[in-house]
Amino acid sequence: MRIRFWGVRGSFAMSGRDFLRYGGNTTSVELVTAAGERLLIDLGTGATELAKTLMGGEFGKGQGQLPILLSHTHLDHIQGLPFFTPFFIKGNQIRILGANPISGLSLEATLQNQLAPHYSPLNGLENLAAGVSIETIQPGAALEVPGFEIETGAVPHGSMWTTAYRITADGKTVAYLSDVEYPSYEDPLEVALSLARGADLLIHDAMHADHDYELRRGWGHSPAAAGVVVAERAGAKKLALFHHSPDATDDMIDEVVARTTARTAVPVFAAAEGSYLDV
Numbered sequence: 001m002r003i004r005f006w007g008v009r010g011s012f013a014m015s016g017r018d019f020l021r022y023g024g025n026t027t028s029v030e031l032v033t034a035a036g037e038r039l040l041i042d043l044g045t046g047a048t049e050l051a052k053t054l055m056g057g058e059f060g061k062g063q064g065q066l067p068i069l070l071s072h073t074h075l076d077h078i079q080g081l082p083f084f085t086p087f088f089i090k091g092n093q094i095r096i097l098g099a100n101p102i103s104g105l106s107l108e109a110t111l112q113n114q115l116a117p118h119y120s121p122l123n124g125l126e127n128l129a130a131g132v133s134i135e136t137i138q139p140g141a142a143l144e145v146p147g148f149e150i151e152t153g154a155v156p157h158g159s160m161w162t163t164a165y166r167i168t169a170d171g172k173t174v175a176y177l178s179d180v181e182y183p184s185y186e187d188p189l190e191v192a193l194s195l196a197r198g199a200d201l202l203i204h205d206a207m208h209a210d211h212d213y214e215l216r217r218g219w220g221h222s223p224a225a226a227g228v229v230v231a232e233r234a235g236a237k238k239l240a241l242f243h244h245s246p247d248a249t250d251d252m253i254d255e256v257v258a259r260t261t262a263r264t265a266v267p268v269f270a271a272a273e274g275s276y277l278d279v
C-alpha cells in the first residue's frame with residue numbers, strides 16, 4: 001500500500017518560507033493499493049492538489065471512483081471539498097463516509113450547510129455534477145470499501161469526538177488518529193490502542209510540542225508524546241507525527257522529531273506534504 005500526504009497541517013492552512021518543507025495545506029491523506037484501488041482520508045485544502053493529479057486520469061473523463069473517509073467536519077478537514085475538481089465532472093462516482101457527532105444530524109446535512117450560499121457559490125450538494133453519495137457512519141462499525149478493510153472508533157476531540165480509522169490493504173495496516181486528545185496522554189484510551197494494534201504505520205495527532213502542551217490542554221489535540229505512547233503500547237511499527245500546528249515552522253517540527261526520536265525505539269518522522277511512503 002502506498003501512502004501520500006497531500007496535507008499535514010492542522011487548524012488552518014499556512015504559507016510562507018518557514019513552512020515549505022513540511023507544507024502548509026490542511027489534512028488529506030491518500031492510500032493506494034498495489035491493484036490501484038484508492039482511498040482518501042479527509043478533504044482539507046491538501047485534497048485540491050490531489051484533485052489536479054486525478055484530473056489527468058479517469059476523473060478528468062468522468063470515469064473515476066473515489067471513496068473518502070472523514071475524521072470529522074471541522075473546517076480544516078473539509079475545506080477542500082468545494083474546490084475538489086472531480087466533483088465537477090459528470091460521471092465520477094464519489095462516496096463520502098463519516099460520522100456526525102452532532103446528535104440527530106446527518107453527515108449530508110452538515111456538508112450541505114458548507115455549500116449554502118452564505119459560504120459557497122455552489123449553492124448545495126445537488127449542484128455537484130459527479131454522482132456523490134454521503135453516508136453517515138456509526139463509529140465502531142466496520143466499513144466496506146473495495147480493496148480496503150476498515151475499522152472505526154470514536155476518540156475524544158475537545159468538546160466533541162472524531163472518528164479514528166484502522167485501514168488494512170495488501171496485508172499492511174495504517175491507523176489514522178488525527179484530532180484526538182486523551183484524558184491523559186500517558187494513558188491513551190483502549191479504543192486508540194485497539195485501532196493501532198500492530199499497525200505498520202500510525203499516523204497520530206502531534207499538534208503540540210511536548211513543552212507547549214500544558215498551556216493548551218483541553219483544546220482537543222495531542223502533544224507529540226501521545227503518539228509515542230500509543231505506538232509503543234499498541235506495538236505499531238512506525239509513527240508519523242501529523243496535524244502540525246500552524247505555528248510550527250519547519251525548524252520547530254525538526255526539533256519535535258529529534259526530541260521524539262530520542263525518547264523511543266519506534267521509528268518516528270513528521271508527515272510532510274507531497275511525500276510518499278510504501279508500507
Ligand SMILES: [Zn+2]
Nearest residue numbers: 010011076179
Ligand atoms: Zn483538525
